[in-house]
Amino acid sequence: MSVVPTEVVLGRRQLFMLPTRYGLLFALLLVVQLLAAINYGNGLAYALTFLLGSLAVVSMLYTHRNLFRLRLSASACAPVFAGDAAVFRLHLVNATRTARYGVAVMHGKKEIARVDISAQGFTDVDLPVPALNRGWLASPAVTMHTEFPLGLLYSWSHRVEFNHACLVYPRPAAPTPLHTHPMESPEAVSGMKAGGDDFIGTREFQPGDSPRHVDWKAVARGKDWQVKQFGAGQQVTLWLDWDTLTGLDMESRLSVLARWVLDAQQQDLLYGLRLPEQTVNPSNGEPHQHECLKRLALFELKS
C-alpha cells in the first residue's frame, strides 16, 4: 500500500448544519419575545426580537464559515509495534484570512481535540489509535465539528478518510535465544574488512562512494540510495529462520522473529530473514530492519 499525502478541502457539500439544543431553546425565547412584542404592540420589542432572530441567522454563516474550506491532511504515520498506539498526525490548514475557533476533531462520537486556527495558519492534531494487530492499520475517519460562535448551531463535516495507513509490526516477543540453523553455524570472526569480493550487505550512500557500488536496482525501485558493500566475508551473518521455530503458532513465530530482528540490529550484526517462500538477504541498517519487520508484519496477510 503506497503512502500518498492527500488533502481534503471541506466544501459546501461536505458540511451540514443543525441547531443545537440551545438553538432550540433560543427559538423558544424568540417566540416568547415575539408574543410579548405583539401583545404590547411595542416597537422596540419587535426590533429586539428580530435582531436576535437575525443574529441567529447570521451566526449560521459564521458557523458554516468556521469549517468551510478548511484543508485537512494527514502525514504518514511512523510504523509501530502491535500493542503500541499508532499516532496519525492531522494537519488542519486555514488558508483563509479569517481565523477559525473551536474546531473540534471528532472520531466517531469522541472529541479528540478542540483547536483554534489562526488566519492563514495551521494546527496539527495527533490522533492516537491503538494498534492491536500487525499489518496495515488504516487511518481513522474523522469528522470536523463546530458550534462556534454562539453555540446555537452546530456544523459538522462528513467523514473524512485519508489514504493513509500505518504499518504495524508484530509485537516483539520476550528475549528469546537465537535458534541457529544447524547447517549454517555462524563463523565467529570479528572485525570486517571491506574491499573483498563477497557481497556482505548494503549501507546508505554517502558522498564519495563509487557509483559502481550503488545498488541501482534498488534505486530504480524507488528506494533510498544504497551502496553495496563487499568484504572478505568474515562478518558474522545470522539467518533468522522461520523453520527453526517449530512448535509455535504463526503469530508467536512472527513475534520471536521480530524480537531477533531488533536484537540483531541493536548488536549491529549482519542478518537475513528466511520466511516460507521469501527471503531477505543478510544486511544491516535501519532500512534493512524495516524491510525485515515489514515482511513479518505483512506475512500471509491479504495485501
Next chain:
Amino acid sequence: MNTTTADKRVLLSLMAAGAVAVAPHAGELPFWIIAVFAVGAAWRYGIEVFQWYRPGKLVRVTLMLLLLVAVFRQFHTLLGRDPGMTLLITLIGLKFLELKTVRDHVVSLFVFYLIILGSFLYSQSLWLGAWALLAVTVCTAALMHVTQPTNLNIAQRLRLSGVMLAKAVPLMIIVYLLFPRISGTLWGLPADAHSGLTGMPDMMQPGNIRQLSESSEIAFRVSFEGAPPALRELYWRGLVLTEFDGRGWQRGVNRAGQEQVSFTPLNEAVRYHVTLEPSNKPWMLALDLPAIRPKGARYQPDFTLEHREPIRERLNYTLTSYTRYNTGALDLAERVLNLQLPGNTSPRAHALARHWQQQHGAPLQIAQAALDNFRRENFVYTLSPPLLGDDPVDEFLFGTRRGFCEHYAAAFVTLMRAAGIPSRVVLGYLGGELNTAGDYLIVRQSDAHAWAEIWMAGRGWVRVDPTGAIAPERIELGLDAVRRLELQGLALGSLSSEAVQRALALGWFEYVARHAHWYWDLTNLTWYRWVVDYGKERQERFLASLGFEDISWGRLVGLVCAGALLVLLVYALPFWRLKKTHDPSHAAYLRFCRKLARAGLARAPYEGAHAFGERAARKRADLAASISEITGLYEDLRYGPMVPDQVKFTTLKKRVATFRA
C-alpha cells in the same frame, strides 16, 4: 457538551451581561429588587474567589420562597408587568448561586435577553434603544464565552459580537418593516401599562393652566402641507368650557349634539399632519377650526375633536382647518348655556358689564371696551401671578390685576356674559416652535393657552384673545419669548419692536444649543415614527409608499424571505467564491505573469510554471536570475510542504513587487 464549572472569567462575563441587562430597570423598579440581583451575583463571585459560604439546596429554596413572598407583598400579585419583571430579575440573581453547567449559564443569558425586552415595556426612548444594543452586544459576547471555550479574549469576543450584530441589523430592518402588525393586543394589557402622562386638564381653575405651562414636555408636533400660517394664527383648539361655577370653568353638559358640524370657511384651507403625544385625555388638538373628522374621533358641536378613548399612545392624524370662518346661528339651548353665570358672585364685574352694555349696546363695542379696560388700567401679564381667593374674577379685575391667560380669559368671558353676550372659554395651545431642522412645529405643554369666544349675530363665534390686549408679545412671539423678556425684567405690552428684537437676539451659544435641540427633536420624531409608533397603520402607509397596497400576509412573508436571502447571499458570497485565488502565493505568481505578459512574454495555457520559467529565462537572459528565483519560490510554496513557509512567501511577494520586465 462539556460541563465546565463556572470558572471565574466566565462568571465575570455573565455578571457583566446581567449588569447591563438589568441596569435600565434600576430607575423603574423598587431598589431592593436590583439589590437582590446584585447580591446574588456578588455572592457567587465571593464563593469562587474568596471561598465564601456556599449555600446548599435548602438555603436556596428558602431564599426563593422568601423572594416570592416579598414580591407578593410589594405588588399584591405575581402577574403583570412589574411583578413579572421583578420575579425574573430576582430569581435570576438567585440563579447565580447554583450555576454549574453550561446549560445554566445559557439559560441565564436567555433570561437576560428577556429582561432587556422587559425594559421596553417602561420606555421606548432612543437612549434605551441604544443602551439595549450595547446590552445585547455584551450578552452575545458572554454567550460566546459560555458556550465556546476558545482562545478569544474579551475584546475579540465583544468585537465579534458587535460585528455579527451589525450584520444582523439589515436583516432585522427588513423583517421589522415587513412583519405584519396587528392592531390591538392579544390578551389585553395589564392595568399598569400606562401611567404618568401629562395633558390638558378637562377644567380650568385658577392656576392649573399655569401649572401646565411649567412643563416643557412636548404636547404635539405639526407638519404643514405648504407654508405654515403666521404664529399669531396658530390657535390650537382643545376643548371648550361653558360652565362657570364662580371659581372654575368646566365643559357644559350638552355635548351629545349633532355629529355633522358645519361652518362657512372664509379663507384658504390649511392641511397639516399632527403627531399627538399621549396625554391620557381624549382631546385631539386641531387648528381653529377643523373641517374634517379623522378616524377614531368625534366632532363635537363646539368644533373640537374628541378621541373615542383617552389617548395613551402617540396619535397621528391629518386635518384640514380654516382660520377664518362663520359658524352661523346659535340655537336657544346653546345661547342659554353660553350666558350662564352663577348669580351671587363678582358683583363689581356685573356692574361694570351692565354699564358697558348701556353705554355701547353692540357686542363688538362691548368687547372692545373690555379689552380697552385691560389696556388702560394697569393690568400686567405675568407668568407668576398672585393667588386668588373665593371670588377670583372680581379680585383679579379690581384687585391684583396681575395674571396669566387663564385669568384674562375667565374675566373676559364673565364680563361678556354679564353684558348679555354669549361667550365661552377655549382651552388649547397657542403658537409653537418652528423646528427648521425638520420643518415642523413643536408645541409644548408650556404653550398651553386659554382664550375667549363671543357669539355675534351674522358672524357666529368670534375668537377674542384678551391676553393679546395686555401682552401682544405672547401672541406674536410665543411663550418662550415672553419668558425670556420677563427674565430680563422688561415690562410686556409697551416694548418697541427694536427693543424686543434686541432682547430676543440669540448669543452664538444659544443659537447652537437651539439648533442642536431641534436636530435632537427631529431625531426623536423619526425614532417615534419608525420605532415607537410603527404599528399597523404606519406599516400600511409604508407598504403603500413601496407600491404594495393591500398586500396579503403570504406575500409579505415571501417578501421578508426574499429580502433576507438577498442580504445573506451578499454576506456569503465573498467567502463562497474566490475559489482560485485563495492561495496568496498563486496570486503573487499571477501578478508576475501579468508583468511578463505586458513585456510580450505571455504564459501559454498549457505551460507549467517550470517550463514557462525556463522559456522566459531563455528569452530574457537579462532577467534570468530573478525569473528563476521567483519561479523557484513559487514552486516551493505551491507544491512544497502543506504549510507555506512565511519567509519564502514574503520573499516571493517582495521579488514580484520589484520585478520589472
